[in-house]
Amino acid sequence: MKYLLKRLGMLMNKKDYAGLKKVFAFSFMQNLKSKMNIAVTVILCIICFLGVPVSQALTDSDEDKGSETAITDVYICDETGFELYESIENQTNEIYKDVKCHEEFVKPEDLKKLESKNSVYLDVKFDAASGFLLTGIYETRGKLTADSVDTYMEYLQDDFEKIVADAAGIDDEVIKSLNREIEIDVVTRGEKVEKTDNEDLSVQSSFIIFVMIFILAMCGENIATSIATEKTTRVIEYLMINIRPMALIVGKIMASILLVIIQIASAGICFGVSWILFNGSGHNSTAEMLESVIGTQTIGNISVAGCIVSIFIFIMGFLLFGLIAGLAGAAVSKIENIGEGMKLYSILLIVCAYAALFIPMFGEKNVFLELFPLTSIFMLPGELIFGGVKWWIVIVAVILLALSVLVMLAFVAGVYENMIFYNGETLKVREIIAMFKTKGRDK
Amino acid sequence: MSLKVKNIVKKYGEKTVVNDLSFSLENPGVYALLGTNGAGKTTSIRVILGMLDYESGEVLWNGEKLDTSKVNIGYLAEERGLYPKYTLMDQLIYFAELKNVSASQAKKRIEYWAERLEVTDYLYPKASAKGKKAKPYRADQLSKGNQQKIQLMAALISDPELLILDEPLSGLDPVNSDLFKEIIKEQIEKEKYVIMSSHQMATIEEFCSDITILNKGRAVLQGNLNEIKKSYGRVNLHLKCDENIDSYIDKFDFSDVYQTPEGYHIKVKNDSQAGELLKVLTDNDISVVRFERREPSLHEIFVEKVGHADE
Numbered sequence: 001m002k003y004l005l006k007r008l009g010m011l012m013n014k015k016d017y018a019g020l021k022k023v024f025a026f027s028f029m030q031n032l033k034s035k036m037n038i039a040v041t042v043i044l045c046i047i048c049f050l051g052v053p054v055s056q057a058l059t060d061s062d063e064d065k066g067s068e069t070a071i072t073d074v075y076i077c078d079e080t081g082f083e084l085y086e087s088i089e090n091q092t093n094e095i096y097k098d099v100k101c102h103e104e105f106v107k108p109e110d111l112k113k114l115e116s117k118n119s120v121y122l123d124v125k126f127d128a129a130s131g132f133l134l135t136g137i138y139e140t141r142g143k144l145t146a147d148s149v150d151t152y153m154e155y156l157q158d159d160f161e162k163i164v165a166d167a168a169g170i171d172d173e174v175i176k177s178l179n180r181e182i183e184i185d186v187v188t189r190g191e192k193v194e195k196t197d198n199e200d201l202s203v204q205s206s207f208i209i210f211v212m213i214f215i216l217a218m219c220g221e222n223i224a225t226s227i228a229t230e231k232t233t234r235v236i237e238y239l240m241i242n243i244r245p246m247a248l249i250v251g252k253i254m255a256s257i258l259l260v261i262i263q264i265a266s267a268g269i270c271f272g273v274s275w276i277l278f279n280g281s282g283h284n285s286t287a288e289m290l291e292s293v294i295g296t297q298t299i300g301n302i303s304v305a306g307c308i309v310s311i312f313i314f315i316m317g318f319l320l321f322g323l324i325a326g327l328a329g330a331a332v333s334k335i336e337n338i339g340e341g342m343k344l345y346s347i348l349l350i351v352c353a354y355a356a357l358f359i360p361m362f363g364e365k366n367v368f369l370e371l372f373p374l375t376s377i378f379m380l381p382g383e384l385i386f387g388g389v390k391w392w393i394v395i396v397a398v399i400l401l402a403l404s405v406l407v408m409l410a411f412v413a414g415v416y417e418n419m420i421f422y423n424g425e426t427l428k429v430r431e432i433i434a435m436f437k438t439k440g441r442d443k
Numbered sequence: 444m445s446l447k448v449k450n451i452v453k454k455y456g457e458k459t460v461v462n463d464l465s466f467s468l469e470n471p472g473v474y475a476l477l478g479t480n481g482a483g484k485t486t487s488i489r490v491i492l493g494m495l496d497y498e499s500g501e502v503l504w505n506g507e508k509l510d511t512s513k514v515n516i517g518y519l520a521e522e523r524g525l526y527p528k529y530t531l532m533d534q535l536i537y538f539a540e541l542k543n544v545s546a547s548q549a550k551k552r553i554e555y556w557a558e559r560l561e562v563t564d565y566l567y568p569k570a571s572a573k574g575k576k577a578k579p580y581r582a583d584q585l586s587k588g589n590q591q592k593i594q595l596m597a598a599l600i601s602d603p604e605l606l607i608l609d610e611p612l613s614g615l616d617p618v619n620s621d622l623f624k625e626i627i628k629e630q631i632e633k634e635k636y637v638i639m640s641s642h643q644m645a646t647i648e649e650f651c652s653d654i655t656i657l658n659k660g661r662a663v664l665q666g667n668l669n670e671i672k673k674s675y676g677r678v679n680l681h682l683k684c685d686e687n688i689d690s691y692i693d694k695f696d697f698s699d700v701y702q703t704p705e706g707y708h709i710k711v712k713n714d715s716q717a718g719e720l721l722k723v724l725t726d727n728d729i730s731v732v733r734f735e736r737r738e739p740s741l742h743e744i745f746v747e748k749v750g751h752a753d754e
Contacts, residue, residue: 015512018512019541022537022540022541026533026537026540029533030526030529030533229526229527229528230526233524233525233526233527234520234522234523234524235524235525235526236524237489237494237518237520237522237524238518238520238524238538238541238597239541240492240493240494241492241493241494241511241516241518241541242511242512242541242542243541417494417495417496418496421489421494421495
């Protein structure tokens, strides 16, 4: 403990970080040049760029195969008594806005007598017990196919609630309000009620957790392999003359963080460009899609402060896991044993991430998981961005996380020198702790 | 300038790897650190370089604690180290920058040393006949000998004041070995301080004025090589006669005698024993073709001091 405190004090020693900038610059440049990193970045960018048009294509294919419809006329037989004709006629959909609606009565069998062969006979019935029944009848002599009529009927089905509301003179906002989820909450007198959108949050938080698992797994492997390579190829002997171990490991982690930020930013830019390109051509499906994924209400909960604290937590978490990955890399003496060295790291990552992902699904929110540094880094960013966490929890969790990073830095500083000159079987946690207890010399 | 290593003790757990080691380099030149494998040479070097913690003692440069961030030190490690997948140029510039040599200065020095060490083709690969830009070489594309040259470049790129060479010639062919020797000699001429560790005793004798022989972490012999040899006396006798002299030799109590086509190689105990043998031979009218006495070689001294474990 005394040694740990001494090491904590030494962390403030500027001398221990001599050469940090050089290690960072070199590691970052080599990361950028790495074929694997280039491939990952390119794949991410391609996915993000193509994601928009592909999602549009998928959404469009549900609506219509093309941007036009072969339907020219619709003969409406409204047997509901709600006088829906006008609402159907006033539809604003890009594809169907030119379709002529007719109120005059035409029997289905008379369709073949009409001038336009591309007409649809729409029969609308209402039964208090079973609801609305929409039947579309078309003439096969024209251009119309079952698919095109089916697409039109699906469009009507999706918008029918609005059509009925319009006919009844009910405002859109009223409909939205009526459709909102109804939540219940029971609190003791004096307790502040904090509104959260738990269902939305669980989806978005899960997405963020998966992204973090991906980033931490990839970067952890990268950091550990880099350190193991330096150790096993003995390059470390050259480096250690001029650089302190802390500068070596922290420089590498920082380079990895910057790489991840660049990769995410590149992917984001590709997504943005793609959105501008494809959304600018008149399609609204992407915006609708985003809204449906994130949730209109959740978008409103996003706060700048929450995003900033989330980024801070992400960086701290990255440092914490990066240091653990660094130890995993230094524990092996042969590069082919890196898998063995990374075992503990992988288990820790999966257990913590999955605990953060699944435990909240089975019950109430778990405060321990929100505070425990190894799980808080997975839970808090999502909750903070979309506004689903109490601020006192965030403050305590950030303090605990910062303390764990400091303790881990001190621990790494204490063992790293011994570990990188160690040759033999892959070191176990017990042996690494024993190394830490070895008295260190104050340089 | 001077380097003083005073009473260094280094332990790995309970095992003492370097036990009270002291030596000093008062003048420019090459100091040899000798010993069998596991004697503590590399550990001593790592301690001097500040890489390892040690239990007690001190390492002084010009009377002050050696600070590797302030003293320009070049190091060629026993176990060679290069990043296998990075380009040679990138890593050499990195190693230079770590020693506060600017990238532009480093490039000039790399150009000089590449030519000097005959590795220009690897550092500046030529474009193909079709004009296609050549890919820069990575370390794992080089032979062991060429990797060693790149490592020597890394050690020399900062034009160090103190150069530490751990087994610099191991694994080199005779041509490259001579090239390395030539460069080491140049460094000596430039009045650099060099610490060299080697198992090749002939090389040590060629370069070093002062030595320390380590055995199990402890210095078993230290001092000026010539004086050490003198202290042993000229105990090696090379004798060649026209006749068989086995019967005369048997009368003496020599510690070691062996015969080759070139004559007898006898280890005499002292000057008078050699004189007595010569007297006996001349008294018996034996025609002596060769009677040569010389000091023991470093190899012989080493074997005597650390046993017969010289690899």
